[in-house]
Amino acid sequence: MEKMVKTFPQHKCNWLKGRFAFYKYQEFWNIQEFLEGGILAQQSFKARPSDVFLCSAPKTGTTWLKALAFAILTRHQYDESTSPLLKTMPNECIPLLEKDLEQVEDNHKNSCFPLVGTHLPYSSLPESILTSNCKIVYIYRNIKDVIVSHYHFLREAAKLPMEDAPFEEAFDEFCEGKSWCGPYWDHILGYWKARLERPEIILFLKYEDMRKDPTSNVKRLAEFIGYPFTIEEEKAGVIESIIKMCSFENLSNLEVNKYGKHRAKESNIAIENRHFFRKAKDGDWENYFTNEMIENVDKLIDQKLSATDLVL
Ligand code: A3P
Numbered sequence: 001m002e003k004m005v006k007t008f009p010q011h012k013c014n015w016l017k018g019r020f021a022f023y024k025y026q027e028f029w030n031i032q033e034f035l036e037g038g039i040l041a042q043q044s045f046k047a048r049p050s051d052v053f054l055c056s057a058p059k060t061g062t063t064w065l066k067a068l069a070f071a072i073l074t075r076h077q078y079d080e081s082t083s084p085l086l087k088t089m090p091n092e093c094i095p096l097l098e099k100d101l102e103q104v105e106d107n108h109k110n111s112c113f114p115l116v117g118t119h120l121p122y123s124s125l126p127e128s129i130l131t132s133n134c135k136i137v138y139i140y141r142n143i144k145d146v147i148v149s150h151y152h153f154l155r156e157a158a159k160l161p162m163e164d165a166p167f168e169e170a171f172d173e174f175c176e177g178k179s180w181c182g183p184y185w186d187h188i189l190g191y192w193k194a195r196l197e198r199p200e201i202i203l204f205l206k207y208e209d210m211r212k213d214p215t216s217n218v219k220r221l222a223e224f225i226g227y228p229f230t231i232e233e234e235k236a237g238v239i240e241s242i243i244k245m246c247s248f249e250n251l252s253n254l255e256v257n258k259y260g261k262h263r264a265k266e267s268n269i270a271i272e273n274r275h276f277f278r279k280a281k282d283g284d285w286e287n288y289f290t291n292e293m294i295e296n297v298d299k300l301i302d303q304k305l306s307a308t309d310l311v312l
Pocket residue numbers: 056057058059060061062063064067145148149150152246247248249251276277278279280281284
């Protein structure tokens with residue numbers, strides 16, 4: 001598999017001094033380890049109809065969505081003082097299809113745990129997910145904040161200080177579509193078009209909307225994944241407790257997320273958990289973008305997404 005991936009078109013990120021490369025497969029750029037796992041999943045994964053997929057492009061709020069979905073699903077087993085989320089980072093509570101296939105398959109054999117994450121674009125999802133009519137939750141986020149978040153995450157992964165990783169170059173590459181699981185707009189469009197055809201199995205959540213109104217979005221999420229809150233739970237403040245436990249303020253201050261490491265055994269992609277919890281600030285892009293960048297990215301989004309009802 002490694003040999004095969006190395007034959008795909010390669011892009012070495014100049015702004016990361018070539019320390020990271022993306023490979024192009026089925027029109028999207030991906031990191032080697034995640035692409036190998038994605039192809040393996042395409043070849044062998046058998047979805048269960050009860051599986052629920054949490055799908056996203058990287059840096060759009062995946063970790064938050066995973067924490068919320070996990071807390072919703074396990075609320076009868078644990079409360080805010082016993083939840084595994086207090087000791088395990090959310091991305092390890094829910095396996096990623098293209099990296100943790102064995103764990104997903106173990107869950108199939110040994111439990112009825114339905115949640116699976118993936119960054120794969122819709123067009124690259126294993127066939128069985130689509131033929132089994134599995135539910136899909138898709139989270140997306142304002143492109144400008146994604147560009148900044150993506151810049152910092154990959155820069156930290158490459159262990160480069162900001163002065164050695166020019167933001168302008170990172171910006172240009174992102175806008176050329178060369179980002180992790182990019183082009184970002186095509187990632188969104190794939191799921192958006194699928195939702196038009198199958199609205200009953202695809203839920204779209206927008207990061208900024210969840211920030212503005214977490215309660216109704218958490219309710220929508222719980223209903224959609226088949227674990228709706230009862231009136232008694234609502235009255236008892238269960239939704240608010242989940243929102244509080246999964247908040248950036250709470251999760252980012254936990255020992256595990258401050259000092260732990262994600263995928264620690266895989267030296268190429270190991271990264272400190274804290275890099276998944278950077279700032280979580282809407283509009284942080286204003287600290288990075290020049291007027292020209294704003295104009296360019298607005299034009300790009302207008303060109304690529306004007307036929308949709310999506311506002312990025
Ligand atoms: P910033 O880099 O803008 O801070 P992903 O989980 O898809 O990798 O996305 C990471 C982004 O989500 C980061 O954005 C991170 O700070 C933010 N994030 C992480 N946990 C969050 C939470 N509990 N609530 C809101 N945002 C969160």
